[in-house]
Amino acid sequence: MRARGLVAVVGFLVCVELASGIxxxxxxxxxxxxxxxxxxxxxxxxxxxxxxxxxxxLLVPPLARLGDLVGHKKVLLLSTAVTxxxxxxxxxxxxxxTFLIGWALQGAYVIWLxxxxxxxxxxxxxxxxxxxxxxxxxxxxxGALELAVIVGALxxxxxxxxxxxxxxxxxxxxxVTLCLVAIWVGVEDVPGAATGGFDWTGLAFVTxxxxxxxxxxxxxxxxxxxxxxxxxxxxxGLATLVPFGRHEEARPDPIVDVRLLRSPGQWPVQLxxxxxxxxxxxxxxxxxxxxxTDPAVAGYGLGADAGFVSTLIGVYVVFLAIGALTLPLTSxxxxxxxxxxxxxxxxxxxxxxxxxxxxxxxxxxxxxAVAGLGSGALVAALPAVAxxxxxxxxxxxxxxxxxxxxxxxxxxxxxxxxxxxxxxxxLDGPEEGRAxxxxxxxxxxxxxxxxxxxxxxxxxxxxxxxxxSVTAPVx
Numbered sequence: 001m002r003a004r005g006l007v008a009v010v011g012f013l014v015c016v017e018l019a020s021g022i023x024x025x026x027x028x029x030x031x032x033x034x035x036x037x038x039x040x041x042x043x044x045x046x047x048x049x050x051x052x053x054x055x056x057x058l059l060v061p062p063l064a065r066l067g068d069l070v071g072h073k074k075v076l077l078l079s080t081a082v083t084x085x086x087x088x089x090x091x092x093x094x095x096x097x098t099f100l101i102g103w104a105l106q107g108a109y110v111i112w113l114x115x116x117x118x119x120x121x122x123x124x125x126x127x128x129x130x131x132x133x134x135x136x137x138x139x140x141x142x143g144a145l146e147l148a149v150i151v152g153a154l155x156x157x158x159x160x161x162x163x164x165x166x167x168x169x170x171x172x173x174x175x176v177t178l179c180l181v182a183i184w185v186g187v188e189d190v191p192g193a194a195t196g197g198f199d200w201t202g203l204a205f206v207t208x209x210x211x212x213x214x215x216x217x218x219x220x221x222x223x224x225x226x227x228x229x230x231x232x233x234x235x236x237g238l239a240t241l242v243p244f245g246r247h248e249e250a251r252p253d254p255i256v257d258v259r260l261l262r263s264p265g266q267w268p269v270q271l272x273x274x275x276x277x278x279x280x281x282x283x284x285x286x287x288x289x290x291x292x293t294d295p296a297v298a299g300y301g302l303g304a305d306a307g308f309v310s311t312l313i314g315v316y317v318v319f320l321a322i323g324a325l326t327l328p329l330t331s332x333x334x335x336x337x338x339x340x341x342x343x344x345x346x347x348x349x350x351x352x353x354x355x356x357x358x359x360x361x362x363x364x365x366x367x368x369a370v371a372g373l374g375s376g377a378l379v380a381a382l383p384a385v386a387x388x389x390x391x392x393x394x395x396x397x398x399x400x401x402x403x404x405x406x407x408x409x410x411x412x413x414x415x416x417x418x419x420x421x422x423x424x425x426x427l428d429g430p431e432e433g434r435a436x437x438x439x440x441x442x443x444x445x446x447x448x449x450x451x452x453x454x455x456x457x458x459x460x461x462x463x464x465x466x467x468x469s470v471t472a473p474v475x
Contacts, residue, residue, distance in 0.1 A: 006123055010137045012186025013116045014144045016080070019175040020112055021148020022155075023083075025317075026172050029157040029309035031285050032292035037165040038096050042289040043435045046418035048103040049285050050217075053277075053411030054210055055107035060404045061255045062203055063111045067118060069198065073189045076115045080179050082108040087173035091166055109176075110407065114400060116141060119187060146321055150314045157310030199255040205244035206256065210408065212237030217415040221422065256401070265389030266398065268461045272344070273382050273402040274409035275454040279351060279447035280375050281410025286417055286443045287312075289435070291364060300437040302361055315365055316372040323376025330377070337462075340381050341455045346374030348451035354444040374451075382406075385461075413450075417443050 027034070031045050059079070067075040082105055089102025124133040152172075159168055216233030223230060248254040260266055291309050293301025302308070323343065330339040350371025357363040382402045390398035420442040421435035 006120070006133065006137070009123060009187060010120065010140055012182045013119070013137075013141060015182040015186075016076075016112055016116065016179045017141045017144040018148040019172075019179045020109055021145045021150075022152035022172050022175050023087075023106060023109055024145075025149035025152035025313055026156045028284055028288050028313055029153055029306040030160050030168070031288045033160055033165065033306065034099075035289070038093075038099055040096055041422070041435070042293075043418050043421035043439070044096070045289065046285050046414045046421065047218075047221075048100060049282070050214065050411050050414035050418065051100055051104040052107040053281060053407050053414060054214055055104045056110035057404050057407040057411060058203075058207055058210065059108055060111055060114075060400055060407070061206075062198070063108075064114060064400055065198060065255065067111075067115055071189060071191050072115045072119045072122070073183065073187045076112065076119070076187070077180065077183055079108040079111050079115070080176065080183060084173065084176045084180060087169075087176045091169045091173050110403070113141065113145070114403070119190075122190060123188075146317055149317050153310040153313040157306040157308075160306045199248075199251055199253060202244065202248055202251065202255040205240060205247060209237045209240040209244060210411075212240065213412070214415060217412070217419065221415075221419050225419075260390060260398065261401065263389070264460075264462055266386060268457045268459075269382055269386045269389065270401055270405045271457045272340070272378075272454040273386075273406040275450040275457070276344070276347070276375075276378050276382070277406035277409030277411075278413035278450040279347060279371070280379070281407065282413025282417055283351070283443060283447050285414070286421060286440060287368075289421075290358070290440050295359075300358070300440070302358075302364060304361060308361060312364060312368055316368045319369045319372030320376030320379065323373040323378075324380035327377045327380050331381075336381070336385065337458060340378065340385070341458050343374040343377040343381070344451050344455035344458065347371050347378070348374075348448045348455070350374065351444045351447035351451065355441060355448075358440075409450075413446065416446070420446075 032042060035042050035045050063075050063079060086102045086105025086108070089105065090099060093099035093102055120133070120137045124137075155171070156168065159171075212233050214237075216230045216235075216237065219227055219230035219233060244256075245258050248256050248258045261270055288309055290300075291302045291304045291312060292306070294303045295301045296303065304312075327339065330342070333339075334342060350367050350369075350373075353363075353367040353370060357367065383398075386398040386402045417439075421439035
């Protein structure tokens with residue numbers, strides 16, 4: 001009877017992950033169309049991603065803690081409601097600022113999968129097969145997510161020419177709204193099991209640090225890289241990390257366990273997640289806008305329509321899955337640490353290939369396949385290795401931090417990429433508002449170098465790192 005109940009709960013949670021996949025795949029093929037709809041430059045679309053990723057990074061620790069304190073269903077409903085509000089704002093947004101706010105609010109979806117895993121883990125307590133059932137359920141959820149990413153990308157690519165932008169943006173909003181009903185009806189409300197307080201001061205410190213750094217990057221975008229106030233804001237944000245670290249070390253229930261993050265088994269993994277986030281999250285919009293740029297007008301680009309960008313995403317997601325599924329085999333053959341280093345080098349190679357090979361769709365597909373193979377394995381490996389290197393009572397924190405640091409890396413990279421892609425050639429370029437090719441070359445170079453640095457960081461790990469399992473992506 002309990003097993004049947006679990007199947008029903010997982011079924012309702014699959015609906016949530018289908019909506020999550022739509023959010024993650026639906027918009028990418030139509031970023032250029034969104035820029036035209038809002039009458040903004042392609043480069044400015046990167047600020048949407050930067051804002052959303054910052055919000056996501058800030059929400060993961062407090063919402064995870066709240067889930068333990070007040071119950072996971074309540075927090076899942078709250079995050080879904082916020083995501084729905086953000087999604088409907090995109091439909092109704094009259095301009096850039098409102099659209100930016102809506103896009104940022106959508107970042108609340110980042111906590112869905114961790115909360116779902118926590119719900120399933122608690123639901124299976126006492127069955128004698130808790131770990132097995134949780135892994136199986138998580139595999140179903142991740143499979144639904146990846147399928148929905150592809151379906152979402154293909155759907156928007158097919159509909160963009162056939163309907164208005166407002167109507168096109170309605171579909172994700174409807175999907176997220178339906179999730180509220182699925183969660184309300186299908187997930188039981190269990191009180192939180194954790195005790196203790198909430199580290200509001202720590203949250204304020206980390207919010208201030210990220211906010212100051214992002215504000216500095218925005219000022220650089222507006223006033224140029226020689227702006228002293230901009231760099232003052234960046235330095236102030238970095239300086240805020242010092243009192244933040246001291247505060248967290250002194251608390252019995254910190255929002256960020258600084259001591260654990262400093263351990264030899266953790267800091268290389270978390271640094272790798274940060275550097276990896278620059279490419280896997282930060283480079284999505286530049287790749288989309290480059291593919292949509294008409295070479296006959298701008299002098300570069302693939303001149304692809306939204307349908308081809310959907311295909312590009314599909315190929316990328318397929319190779320993400322292949323990379324994740326081959327991880328156990330390569331870990332046994334090479335050792336976990338060496339395997340992760342090799343996958344970092346694959347990511348670096350995939351983005352480095354964009355530098356000389358970016359003129360044809362075949363080259364684009366090859367580049368994304370190589371990068372996707374390495375990225376899929378790292379998505380799978382990093383949370384698992386972080387959990388295995390943490391005490392049993394801190395595994396949830398360790399896996400959550402790989403997601404948070406990856407998101408911060410993506411957010412900062414998105415802001416930097418927005419600066420790099422700012423159109424400076426409207427007077428000498430063939431089309432006003434298009435980013436210079438040098439900006440895209442900068443983006444790919446940063447992604448490649450970040451992956452190389454990640455490979456070097458992993459070499460600092462203990463040689464005999466724990467072997468990640470095939471179910472690692474669930475973290």
